[in-house]
Amino acid sequence: MxxxxxxxxxxxxxxxxxxxxxxxxxxxxxxxxxxxxxxxxxxxxxxxxxxxxxxxxxxxxxxxxxxxxxxxxxxxxxxxxxxxxxxxxxxxxxxxxxxxxxxxxxxxxxxxxxxxxxxxxxxxxxxxxxxxAPRLLVFGAIDHAAAVAEIGRFLGYHVTVCDARAVFATPERFPAAHEVVVDWPHRYLAATYTDAQTAVVVLTHDPKFDIPVLVEALGRPLAFVGALGSRRTCAERLARLREAGVGEAALGRLRSPVGLDLGGRTPAETAVSIAAELVALRHGGTGLPLGDLSSPIHxxxxxxxxxxxxxxxxxxxxxxxxx
Structure with missing residues (x-):
């Protein structure tokens, strides 16, 4: 209801x-x-x-x-x-x-x-x-963020899109978001209340944004921390996070590259992949085809x-x- x-x-x-x-x-x-x-x-x-x-x-x-x-x-x-x-x-x-x-x-x-x-x-x-409603914090005002915001809202999250670049972080570009914030991601996250239901998705794949906000996010008991990027970008990101003092246990919580392997490429398809991983983690799903399983569906x-x-x-x- x-x-x-x-x-x-x-x-x-x-x-x-x-x-x-x-x-x-x-x-x-x-x-x-x-x-x-x-x-x-x-x-x-x-x-x-x-x-x-x-x-x-x-x-x-x-x-x-x-x-x-x-x-x-x-x-x-x-x-x-x-x-x-x-x-x-x-x-x-x-x-x-x-x-x-x-x-x-x-x-x-x-x-x-x-x-x-x-x-x-x-x-x-x-x-x-x-x-x-659980919170979904999307960092990086790129085209993928609009799709992630839309599917996040559809799934019942209170969605915030945050980026330090005012020219990109506008409500017009992200109509599905409940709020659009112009601020440095790590500074916004540091000043924002989160809980064990909060999900963070970092989409910028730019070290000057990614590393500080991920250091902050991985130091919190969040439900989900994911970051977009190629295999090479993700490997370099892990090295930078280690240099920033993030421990292996915290790094083990980082889902990167974020999303399940669905084979998609477009922003919308990537958002579905990210949402699928969010839902699977939230409800203890396997991410496998239901036809390959014998366990209860619901x-x-x-x-x-x-x-x-x-x-x-x-x-x-x-x-x-x-x-």
Whole structure:
């Protein structure tokens, strides 16, 4: 639901369906959401297409009646089978109307606050936590940066593009970035809050920019540090970083050349390669073709946690802001 927040807040009313439980294999994880607006417009997805039509009808009903619905779809269910849930699993979907407290929670999340919301339906209480979007810091205002910013935003990152050259670092050149900063990369990074979810991608392949910012980045507990460049550039960069005093353990965290081997060459293809490595690292993927593996396809992050029934009245939504 957090991914839909900006659109939901722009609608004067809506019904939103959220996946609150998954058993077995299912196309979308717990927390996936789809919403229907006042004119019947729909955004999001709860099943990748399998049960969207059924859930859409439920959302329209809830939008009209304001009565919450908790529905289960599974392979053995005749209705679910008819609409295409043939992946072998089952899922529970909670459908509810907008409320002032839900809108307040969505707004707090958009404003960058960590939020926890609780919903009750049919004697079950569900908790969903929304953390601020992870940050993607892109250093180097080159053509590749525009593509990386676009795919980074698509993946849910808060994207910043930074370069010391004002003529290149402009919002017009990077419309997908949330912010464009004119500053020396290492100075900006030194003054910027980062955490264990932050990703840094260095695209300049110019030592006067690369080395200082990578020294700073590799000294922090970041989720991802990658740098673009040819094999020769990357080898020279490693030598310079060693000369700058970066230890072998820190150098082992540097992903350079950044990206998975997809064979692409264009800025867009390079951005897909970088994004693929980001996603693989973030979720513990192998980067191998799924057809060559026998392990489960979907890893289900528990963004929704089923809690025990408590004293919340049915139909309530409790907002808790952390930090």
């Amino acid at each position: 957090r991914d839909l927040a900006e659109t939901l807040l722009a609608w004067d009313r809506f019904a939103v369906a959220s996946v609150v439980a998954v058993r077995g294999s299912a196309p979308r994880p717990v927390g996936a959401a789809m919403a229907v607006g006042p004119s019947g417009a729909v955004i999001g997805s709860v099943s990748g297409g399998c049960v969207e039509a059924e859930v859409y009808d439920l959302a329209c009903e809830v939008l009209a009646t304001s009565q919450r619905r908790l529905a289960t779809f599974g392979y053995s269910d005749d209705t679910a089978f008819a609409v295409g849930l043939t992946c072998g699993g089952s899922l529970d979907v909670l459908v509810q109307r907008d409320t002032p407290s839900l809108r307040a929670a969505l707004q707090a999340s958009v404003d960058g606050h960590p939020v926890s919301v609780r919903f009750e339906a049919e004697g079950r209480v569900f908790t969903e936590s929304w953390l601020p 890893r289900s992050p528990a963004r929704f946690l089923l809690a025990q029934r408590n004293s919340l009245p049915i139909g309530s939504c409790e907002l808790s802001r952390r930090g």
